[in-house]
Amino acid sequence: MGNDASKEQLAALATRMRKANYLEWWSATYRSEKPETNVQAYLWAYQEMKDYMVEAGKLISIEDAGRRGLILANPGLGGDPWMTDTLFGDVQILSPGEEAPAHRHTTSACRFFLEGEGCYTNVEGEKCTMGPGDLTINPAWAWHDHGHEGKGNVTYLNMLDVPLVAGLGWWRGWAACSTTPTTSRWATRARRSRA
Ligand SMILES: [Fe+2]
Numbered sequence: 001m002g003n004d005a006s007k008e009q010l011a012a013l014a015t016r017m018r019k020a021n022y023l024e025w026w027s028a029t030y031r032s033e034k035p036e037t038n039v040q041a042y043l044w045a046y047q048e049m050k051d052y053m054v055e056a057g058k059l060i061s062i063e064d065a066g067r068r069g070l071i072l073a074n075p076g077l078g079g080d081p082w083m084t085d086t087l088f089g090d091v092q093i094l095s096p097g098e099e100a101p102a103h104r105h106t107t108s109a110c111r112f113f114l115e116g117e118g119c120y121t122n123v124e125g126e127k128c129t130m131g132p133g134d135l136t137i138n139p140a141w142a143w144h145d146h147g148h149e150g151k152g153n154v155t156y157l158n159m160l161d162v163p164l165v166a167g168l169g170w171w172r173g174w175a176a177c178s179t180t181p182t183t184s185r186w187a188t189r190a191r192r193s194r195a
Helices: 004-019 046-059 162-167 185-195
Strands: 069-071 088-094 100-104 109-115 118-124 127-128 133-137 144-148 152-160 173-175
Touching: 046 069, 046 088, 046 152, 088 144, 118 133
Parallel strands: none
Antiparallel strands: 069 088, 088 152, 100 144, 100 173, 109 133, 109 152, 118 127, 118 144
């Protein structure tokens, strides 16, 4: 590109521009020619997940834990609580009589039921009682709550687009008993990891 004199002038121009918070379009140093991700292919084995959940259940109550579950942390994402760049995933175990209070959030969710019977999700007042292999979809901002009316433990996989929505600065959550939106440590973490 150009002669030596123009290269020096361009470099000097770029230096001045960067001080004023511009980046020079002609530089290749910050451009990418291909999609880049640190996400790695990974298998979380069900029996291993279940064993960890059962062991945790003996050590901490659901009241103290909030949710008795495991967050699936992709090994390529440096300890961030994300399953992929755009998805948060966790597996949870519920015992008979346990429930999660109604709430809603700007993230969409889907829930795959893995094992057990009698667990339900209410989505906007519609009760979905689920069994192994069933799937519920929870649209963004739809009120929902969960409970377990059966016998024995049930397990399920949640997946939510938290990193995507939080990265756009649009994560909001609302509990049924609250008049103000909740903040989320996930949202804070997503912003930080994209900074
Ligand atoms: Fe939820």
